[in-house]
Amino acid sequence: MSARDEVLQESETYDAATVERRASRRDRWLTSTTFLALFALWFAVTGSGLWQPLIRPIFLPSPGAVLQAFLSLAQHGYQGNSLWHHIGVSFYRFAVAFSACVVIGVPLGLLIGANRTVRALLEPPIQAIRPIPKLALLPLFLIWFGIGNTSKIIIIAAPVFPLMVIAAMQAVRSVSDKKIQAAQSLGASRWTVFSRVILPACLPGIFTGIRMSISIGVTMLVAAELTATSDGIAWMSLTAAEFLSTDVVLVGVVIMAVMGFGLDRAIRALELRIVHWSGRD
């Protein structure tokens, strides 16, 4: 390659990178515009004390009122517990359920995907329980596991677990035969093929499964705190609604949204670090 070619090639890659950087900066601008517009709309229709609200505060409080409710909750707590206690207890329920699903569901899914016998034994029952609406099981769970945290953790885990198993199982099935054959003809044992080829090849699919389950998990948190509890962030929103304290309801909703969004971002960051090769076959 001549010196001129090298320069040319370098300037080309430089250009491609610059173009991509500019495009993504533009994307970020557009995204923030959407958020700003939505916020402005919220601000406008509620009046925010500056003009007559289009929607009465009891239906939709202004951004300022929600912020005020948040500050007041942060200072005085809600129904005898601090706001941090409510957030903490919800996070605890969610985190225990979610980690249990990952720690048990993913290996189980890998096993089902990789082993024919285990597949025949376990896949049909898991596919059979998947379409059951888990909310319908809530009363049963309360009877079986009591009104403590156990029943709440189980109701959150109930829909997440089969999803995790199936995501891992599908990931195993979509590993390319060629990669497995390549490993076998390099002298790899069954265990080496599994641990050093199938497992890493499955990681992108597993991460996708985890990220897709987060929103379902957060939804089930609301179900979990629907009855038989006196703390938790979803419980706070639900009880506040009974008193038409829409501002408190919204504080709870925003906190849950931030929780779900934050978790998704955190796992996405982990994904980019660990499965850097994803989608670049």
Add this chain to the structure above:
Amino acid sequence: MSIEPIDLNSPERRRDAKLMIEGLSKTYGGGADAVQALPPIDLCIGLGDFLCVVGPSGCGKSTLLNIVAGFEPPTSGRAVLDGRVITRPGAERGVVFQQGALFNWLTTLENVAFGPRARGIPAAEARTSAQEMLEMVGLGSFAQKYPYQLSGGMQQRVGIARALVNNPEVLLMDEPFAALDQQTRELLQEEVRRIWQETGKTVMWITHSIEEALFLATHIIVMSARPGRIKAAYRSHFSENPDPLVGATAEFTAARREIVGLLREESQKARLQEELA
């Protein structure tokens, strides 16, 4: 002319065979839906032979390689390497695929070190021989890159290094250069010729490119349309010619014409079969 017909199953070849294929056939499915991919074929490959298998698409040449690699069992017959019947994949048979068989989660060096590590060689030693092998295929400075950071040609070099580092008895290559552009392919063909001359490996190489076969092979078999019988077998001398421009000689053109003629008949048959089906 620098190719001549040869009987690949002569008594001498059978006596000296490194890899022997005996009555090997493959039929997929059963009953009325059965499709014969490979009729029973016999073939002897000697130590240090570079055998190219050319044939029309769907003639079963990849099936043949898959059976020798141990990826699928034959319906009848057997493949025997050094007196042992092949039943499963093994490190003594290195395989290079067309593309997509590298491990994207491992660096180039780790990809090449995979075989030695899998065979229980200590990490440090495996890395040293992997690095040496990468130098041999001209990728010494790309050891820490991931496969997706390399061009298609470089990825195939990694694939070749990964198979060679295990020092296999036979190298099985399934159209390794089919997805590459012409320039890269020619460059890599010269490299393969050099590596083959240095290592003296026994090679079974599947290709649909007649030029590639003439340029690389010591032996060429031409397969017929499905089910792929061995239509002709040749001893070829072009690979012994050190001139990289051997492809421009009159002998090469004549040899090419002969095989093209055979293949054209077969492609027409294959098309006719498809139209009738």
